[in-house]
Amino acid sequence: MTAAVKTNPSQPHHARDVSHWDLETDVVIVGFGGAGGCAAIEAADAGSEVIILELASASGGSTAMSSAEIYMGGSGGTRVQRACGFEDSTEDMVTYMMMSNGPQADEAKIRNYCENSVEHFEWLCDIGVPFKDSFHEERAIMCLTDDGLLYTGSEKAYPFSEHAKPAPRGHNLYVKGDNGGPLFMKIINENVDKRERITVHYETRALTLITDNDGEVVGVVVRQNKQELNVRARQGVILCAGGFNMNEDMVQKYAPKLLSGNQPIGNPGDTGTGILMGMSVGGAAINMHEGFISIPYYPPASITYGIAVNDKGQRFINEDVYHARLGQAVLDQPGDRFYFILTVDQYGDYEKLNFMGASIAGTGETEEELEEELGLRRGTLQNTLRIYNEDCAAGNDTQFHKAPQWLRQLEPPLVALDITPGRGVFVPYFTLGGLDTLPGGEVLDPQRQVIRGLYAAGRTACGIVRRADGYSSGMSVGDASFSGRMAGKQVAASARR
């Protein structure tokens, strides 16, 4: 290799320019987060020699920074689901996830995920991930207790509840507080450490892929100790390098809607290099415009008794949905201001936490006074409240189908929280686009032909979850760990070159 050759994730190197291999192995894994770790374990357990390349000086990725809820169910239920009295059918889980993903749904991937989800739960238990057989009743964004199971999506909300029997599928690690992610990665790390076939290179940046004359991926150029090394992969390369949330240029170019958010969620290494490396050898990046974007308006659960309105005083959603579904709905609405209307009592609950950082936009001793204080046209919010309160009295939200348990008349005095993105409220976001892959992780070109030797998992791939309005907590670590395993098994089953 000459010094003149650029090492840019957008441009692969050619094997014919590689004068020697500095390292050789069966499987090279780029990134040691949840996906990379699970891929390594499975590949090693199937007999392959594995090198993991990790940019940081420790494993973790975005998984370690998360709550590590894991979305699992189907097949009658996981051990935890059954112990907590919930049956769960694979078809209900498939239906929910297909609806969640709308026209972007990848049915093959979703079916594979749902059909093997209980097996995945058991595999996680086998490698030492602990789940307590207890149910957390409260509506929460993350579980701060050590309970093992909670509802983490819109399963009980319209329209999902009309089509798929709800079941809680968010599995929370047996640990107090929001500490699931570090524990999960500690366990993965221990499992990696005890497998002799796996070698981890930390502080090692994957720069670009190496392809042979047939376009097959045969290795990776890496930078380690200020040197560029050529690493040969006899079976294949798995890209597990996260999404592109931390690459502002890429977000601007591909997913500009996310710029309505104010807090990118994820690991600083999520700069899109895995996706770019895949694209450089002809991989198709899909769903690149989509991302999770949310207004995390609960907890407390009691805020669900309130209503969200736009600057026309109109409701636009059933407020018992998952918070990212409300976040996306706000982005899709016309208007410049969005409010959450609560009674003073409900506001009292809210104020203790104010997780989303919303300020008070207005208060009113009467509906009319609140309407006026918010600068809404006379009669608009009043009419919305009149209809909503009548519907609450009748126990039937005729307009948006909020579940009866959340219908309670909103009696003045009332408080309006300002939930307008850009006006102080917390709006987290992350990308949901990535390389198109088969359920086994094989990276595909735009015509869905497999690019030989190349696999992707976790957020570098476009996985089981594709839309903010269909997101449920636990789908990211669920997908990372499951898709990592699938790719690890698949590459290990391929021939050595």
Added chain:
Amino acid sequence: MTAAVKTNPSQPHHARDVSHWDLETDVVIVGFGGAGGCAAIEAADAGSEVIILELASASGGSTAMSSAEIYMGGSGGTRVQRACGFEDSTEDMVTYMMMSNGPQADEAKIRNYCENSVEHFEWLCDIGVPFKDSFHEERAIMCLTDDGLLYTGSEKAYPFSEHAKPAPRGHNLYVKGDNGGPLFMKIINENVDKRERITVHYETRALTLITDNDGEVVGVVVRQNKQELNVRARQGVILCAGGFNMNEDMVQKYAPKLLSGNQPIGNPGDTGTGILMGMSVGGAAINMHEGFISIPYYPPASITYGIAVNDKGQRFINEDVYHARLGQAVLDQPGDRFYFILTVDQYGDYEKLNFMGASIAGTGETEEELEEELGLRRGTLQNTLRIYNEDCAAGNDTQFHKAPQWLRQLEPPLVALDITPGRGVFVPYFTLGGLDTLPGGEVLDPQRQVIRGLYAAGRTACGIVRRADGYSSGMSVGDASFSGRMAGKQVAASARR
């Protein structure tokens, strides 16, 4: 070349595998529509030898199938704008187009377009494109008279009118009926024919690009008379092969929202091969999820007096916007049904034309009766009408800011048209994603590095127009002709290899 080598737009060939060149020229242009024709004229006029490869047996592309309105203005106004009494400033045009494109706007491209738009008008006049100095007053989707100028976007509508002084910028060819496209391409064709430096190969399919060892694009593999030929491009290749509207798999994968439409608009050759060829050599395809999607609810203009409502009886847009802005707003709204509410008189006007094919969803002697017939909750549509009618009486649409000229109280009896996509109404669509390019047409990789030897124009590139809700008629042929010229000039200025 051996028979075993696949010719797939997703996989470039390597120059080292090319045993001989069957054809050699300076500039190869893939596709002879509006963009390709204009590119060829400019490249030839700058001294380059040009080969155009056209799949069909005649020129035309999507331009010939269109109305060929051309969006032009700024710099004080085109000859037609000034003759009709309209001044137009470049800054107003830039502001309007920047707002139209939201976070996806490419400011460099928009500025270049607006600053050179009057020059583009004059160039079109010079090559023989005729425009009459007359203004068409009516609100129309296409101009069926031979008038030269009309409003074709949302310039006079909120919020655009608050930020940029409106001017009509849709230039219509001097020809009766919807015949602008064929005339435009006839003129382009004549101009191509009389330039000796241009050779056109019809019934010739571009299969894949040819790159050299540095990744530079040096030619194209084509199929002609059942033979594969290697065509060398000494200066560069310009991809002008249209969008991917006719490739259902690509639309499903990249722009699934367009599947809410029922009529793809464009040339059957718009199968995305130009974009795929660009991607195969590392070109970044951007904005791939976006497309024009519309409910073309006018003409007649008088429908603008009506209001659009969702199945909650809520208005959601100022109805004096461009039809694709309403189309996108419908897709963004919650709910299963959408209606356009008219008086019986307005319906009488509408019925004569019924361009959009909407059926009657309900009628009512009173507002209450209509509400009931549509199955809306009691009090919802009534309240919307009460507020709207009060606002009409006051001459101020407090809720959605429809311009005062379109405010007229809706007095029963009333008619509701069903404008729900999927229920019979005409919903045309086309893609707005493509290769990322510089204003000169140079194709960029995901890190915005130029891919040497490769250019794109027209819908193969991601041009000046990027969103349904910001579209104005005339932006497509405007972009095709202008971006074609830019690319033709740019490639002709590059060195011969």
